[in-house]
Amino acid sequence: MKICYYPGCTLKTKAKELDAYARKAAEALGVEMEEVKDWQCCGAVYPMAKNEIATKLSAVRALDYAKHNGGKLLTLCSACHNVIKRVNDDMKNDENIRTKANNYLALEESYNGETQVIHYLEMLKNEVSFDEIAKKVVKPLNRKVGAYYGCLLLRPSGVLAFDNPENPSIIEDFIRAIGGTPVIYPFRNECCGAYVSLKNQTLPKERSAKILNSAKEKGAEEVITACPLCLYNLQVNGAGILPARYFTELLAEALGVK
């Protein structure tokens, strides 16, 4: 299976491991990730103001490319996923944004939200299936892992439609598939403090400590995430309460391709 892939800036720089392990694992699972040609930074946060148009165009360009190259766009970074999926929803359902973005881009054929945006975890679950993954595991994890969802994969759930926003289960199912024991803890869908850590570190420090302590109390030995900013906040602002790693690293480890 071949699928269009949007890596985003951070996966080319500070979060190279998130990307590299994902590619190795995908190869082992028979999925070919083909990078979108000339992709541009998605902007990292979805611009919510209704008169923001220019800040959404890079996402529309990637979406339009995928539309003509298989119809699906694979994302991996939680932030890219959140931005691209929400912009896609605008292109489908917000006439004002759709018209203006199309006028600006002047594509040969207008883009109206046709592409299906799927996160790597959704690809594992729906295109490969966790049962198939379990069969390919050569080094089961055999440890207790806390799934850290954060915000970007889950909310707003009406648009993201990723999982139950209050009680998600996809990452726990993933952990089970690779031979680990998922640990359910109360703060797994709480915000780590996000971009506020560049302006005021106190808040993200408190948030990250709460999240990691919550996971530790329930017996987790480590937490996993799909977001470079969550990883940063948990590692740097979480003061080493628990190790935090990318979920793709554990996948590659279990598949024996790390």
Next chain:
Amino acid sequence: MDKTEMTEIMKEISGTDVRKCMKCGKCSGRCPAYKDMDIKPHQFVTMLEKGKVEELLNCSAIWNCFSCMACVERCPRGVAPAQVIEAVRTTFTRAQNNNGLAAEDIPPIVDELIPQQLLVSAYRKYNK
């Protein structure tokens, strides 16, 4: 720009209907930044409805909201407090000299682990 006009623009760019709020406070109850907000999420909604733009534009809560969308998720009336906060922050930062982050303040706090995602998202949120 007069106050009424300003209120209308902020309502429009928020993309949410502030009149639908029934003032239950669930949004604020769910907010992870609650204690650090001088104006609480449910108050943003009511204050915009009442046109209190000066107070809104002078608050510090716009810098502490994480855009985590938890308030939006919890609202039983389909109101999006996070979008009201973004409308206020955007209106504030778009004015001259109102950027929330100064370029010269960044280098001292950049460590070798800071992901590009943090720099880009903070710039997008805090500056025009």
